[in-house]
Amino acid sequence: xxxxxxxxxxxxxxxxxxxxxxxxxxxxxxxxxxxxxxxxxxxxxxxxxxxxxxxxxxxxxxxxxxxxxxxxxxxxxxxxxxxxxxxxxxxxxxxxxxxxxxxxxxxxxxxxxxxxxxxxxxxxxxxxxxxxxxxxxxxxxxxxxxxxxxxxxxxxxxxxxxxxxxxxxxxxxxxxxxxxxxxxxxxxxxxxxxxxxxxxxxxxxxxxxxxxxxxxxxxxxxxxxxxxxxxxxxxxxxxxxxxxxxxxxxxxxxxxxxxxxxxxxxxxxxxxxxxxxxxxxxxxxxxxxxxxxxxxxxxxxxxxxxxxxxxxxxxxxxxxxxxxxxxxxxxxxxxxxxxxxxxxxxxxxxxxxxxxxxxxxxxxxxxxxxxxxxxxxxxxxxxxxxxxxxxxxxxxxxxxxxxxxxxx
Numbered sequence: 560x561x562x563x564x565x566x567x568x569x570x571x572x573x574x575x576x577x578x579x580x581x582x583x584x585x586x587x588x589x590x591x592x593x594x595x596x597x598x599x600x601x602x603x604x605x606x607x608x609x610x611x612x613x614x615x616x617x618x619x620x621x622x623x624x625x626x627x628x629x630x631x632x633x634x635x636x637x638x639x640x641x642x643x644x645x646x647x648x649x650x651x652x653x654x655x656x657x658x659x660x661x662x663x664x665x666x667x668x669x670x671x672x673x674x675x676x677x678x679x680x681x682x683x684x685x686x687x688x689x690x691x692x693x694x695x696x697x698x699x700x701x702x703x704x705x706x707x708x709x710x711x712x713x714x715x716x717x718x719x720x721x722x723x724x725x726x727x728x729x730x731x732x733x734x735x736x737x738x739x740x741x742x743x744x745x746x747x748x749x750x751x752x753x754x755x756x757x758x759x760x761x762x763x764x765x766x767x768x769x770x771x772x773x774x775x776x777x778x779x780x781x782x783x784x785x786x787x788x789x790x791x792x793x794x795x796x797x798x799x800x801x802x803x804x805x806x807x808x809x810x811x812x813x814x815x816x817x818x819x820x821x822x823x824x825x826x827x828x829x830x831x832x833x834x835x836x837x838x839x840x841x842x843x844x845x846x847x848x849x850x851x852x853x854x855x856x857x858x859x860x861x862x863x864x865x866x867x868x869x870x871x872x873x874x875x876x877x878x879x880x881x882x883x884x885x886x887x888x889x890x891x892x893x894x895x896x897x898x899x900x901x902x903x904x905x906x907x908x909x910x911x912x913x914x915x916x917x918x919x920x921x922x923x924x925x926x927x928x929x930x931x932x933x934x935x936x937x938x939x940x941x942x943x944x945x946x947x948x949x950x951x952x953x954x955x956x957x958x959x960x961x962x963x964x965x966x967x
Contacts, residue, residue, distance in 0.1 A: 616927045619929075627958040627959075631647070631956045632650075636684035638692050640709075687737055733797075758771045775805065778790055796901060805817055822921040830883055832884075833884060840907070842872075884907075889936070916929045947959045
């Protein structure tokens with residue numbers, strides 16, 4: 560199924576026909592032919608229903624409804640406001656922008672620096688209640704709240720976190736209640752690769768309560784060895800309501816709220832050998848990610864130096880390559896949707912169409928997978944659609960908006 564413009568949005572689907580009941584009076588006694596006829600009619604209706612349901616299981620996002628003219632170096636976060644305007648975070652340019660939904664006009668929010676209304680090295684942007692947002696500034700080691708008008712307001716230092724396990728650490732996710740989520744650090748070893756277990760921690764900033772919400776399996780880092788490409792490590796994400804999603808690399812499933820009433824959702828069963836085009840795809844991801852160096856200038860002020868202009872591009876010799884791909888791939892393979900779904904970027908099988916997401920939900924969902932054109936990366940969701948970044952020919956990125964098809 561392909562979404563084209565706004566014609567499909569809110570569209571209707573046909574319902575499968577049902578065999579009509581036999582109304583004529585039939586002779587009494589055994590009627591095996593009637594049983595056979597009922598089975599044939601029922602199976603026919605079931606096949607029709609299944610074929611229609613199967614056709615509705617995939618969404619192909621081909622043509623976006625909006626392509627914003629503003630170009631970015633590396634988009635990592637989008638936040639749709641109630642007005643329809645969009646807050647964006649570009650870690651390559653280290654800029655927060657607000658884009659007008661109507662005109663597409665881009666306006667910078669704040670500026671680089673360590674004073675009020677400034678940031679050093681912004682890393683993530685999260686939604687709080689209403690139109691309030693929070694910016695994670697790892698360079699200044701603080702959070703900055705953004706008001707509904709996108710002005711930078713109060714700052715909160717990482718040093719104020721309670722609990723030695725997370726003090727001075729930037730949160731890796733936040734939910735709308737302002738709770739922060741952190742993962743532990745894997746061990747370093749001189750032995751062969753193994754799997755380490757690290758806790759996934761949640762901190763309630765007001766009360767200072769710190770609890771473990773999941774356990775993650777991650778590879779032990781081998782001292783002196785090159786990093787592994789496509790690592791078979793657990794990945795995770797947190798929804799706006801606080802649902803925790805953990806994708807298990809070893810068992811190809813996603814656990815929802817692992818420490819509560821856990822629901823496990825199966826990922827597509829695939830065993831994909833690593834081909835040369837997979838290697839090139841991995842290198843394109845890694846070479847597109849900005850490299851930053853933190854330093855202190857002569858005046859003792861923290862500064863961020865972009866290494867991308869003088870860096871050496873990574874090659875296949877810089878990584879250890881597995882024989883097979885893990886079940887999910889990408890720098891951020893899980894994206895949680897406000898509807899309670901989680902979208903998981905699965906191992907690509909087709910070189911011409913390598914961007915595929917499995918759509919998983921503990922509730923009934925009309926779709927099970929989505930496809931995007933090559934060079935597209937899902938960023939997040941709005942009230943009625945989703946946002947993605949697309950690579951341009953000159954190595955920059957554009958922000959795209961797609962309507963989400965009707966769920967009826």
